[in-house]
Amino acid sequence: MFITLHGYQYSVYTRIVRMVLAARSIAYRYVEIDPFTETSDHAQCGLHPFGRVPVIEEDGFVLYETAAICRYLDDVSGKVTLCAKTPRDLARMNQIIAITDNYGYWPMVRQVFSQGVFRVAEGGTPDIAEFEAGLATSRQVCHALEDIASGGEFLIGGGLSLADLHLGAMIAYFTAASEGQAMIATFPRLAAWWQVMRENPLLSETDPGLPNAPRA
Ligand SMILES: N[C@@H](CCC(=O)N[C@@H](CS)C(=O)NCC(=O)O)C(=O)O
Incomplete structure (x- = not known):
């Protein structure tokens, strides 16, 4: 298998895929x-109809x-290791990933991190x-x-899962803002998880x- 990853260096979603590639030792x-x-170029070249990243390609298979x-x-790199094992744990894993995507990404990354950290680093004025x-x-x-967090070192009992990597990348950006860091510290289960995950x-x-x- 040889994978090509199309991504953007600062993209939190690209980072999640990179973490999985590294975790599974995939070149x-x-x-x-x-x-x-x-x-528009990205959308026009047919890789992503919504013009986003990441996209992977493997022998003509585009995903x-x-x-x-x-x-x-995780499936194609040998024995599955990053997915929870029981139906309930798997459901929790998928639930956390979906919560992260549907409710967490925009406020945590695009509003708090992008405005409070990234824009400032670029020399811009935050909104x-x-x-x-x-x-x-x-x-x-x-x-x-x-x-729903387990309260232990992983979000789902039983070991590191895709939920830890998915949420972990988002929380890494969120806590780059001191306000984000302070907020996580007020949630004991998330704080205990983040202390290990970070x-x-x-x-x-x-x-x-x-x-x-x-430079000015
Ligand atoms: N649902 C997509 C979200 C991907 C996404 O939003 N990627 C961002 C970068 S982190 C992007 O490409 N944004 C471009 C845009 O909003 O125009 C996924 O899970 O891959």
Whole structure:
């Protein structure tokens, strides 16, 4: 199997796929594409009808949507290791990934991180209203996750799963804002999980850093 990953260096979703590729020791070729400036080209070249990243390609098989990509990579790289084992744990794993995608990504990453950290690093002015709105919604998301997190070092009992990697990449960005870090600390189960997860080498090895502000 030889995989090509089309991604964007600062994309949280690309980072999730990179974490799974590293966790499963899968060699791959990486193609950088910035979906925020090249959306039409990206969509036109037929890889992603919605002009987003990541996308993987393997011998003509093209796959987009991060959760589907991660499940596929875990499935094709030998014995499945990153999926929960029992039907209930598997359901929880999928639930956490879906909560992360549908309710967490926008406020935590696109509002709190993008406005409060990324834009500042680029030398831009954050939109405070967006940032504050993101924080308020993120609290709701944390409440929901706190209710279902295991309270141990992994979100689902039984070991590291795709849920840890999916949410972990988002929380890494969210906690890059001091307000995000302070919020996570107020949720005991999430805080206990994050204290362990943030030290996971899969996170540090895929950390894209921040852009440098242009010199005045
Ligand atoms: N549901 C998609 C979301 C992918 C996504 O939103 N990727 C972002 C980068 S992290 C993107 O390409 N955004 C471009 C845009 O919003 O135009 C997935 O799971 O892969």
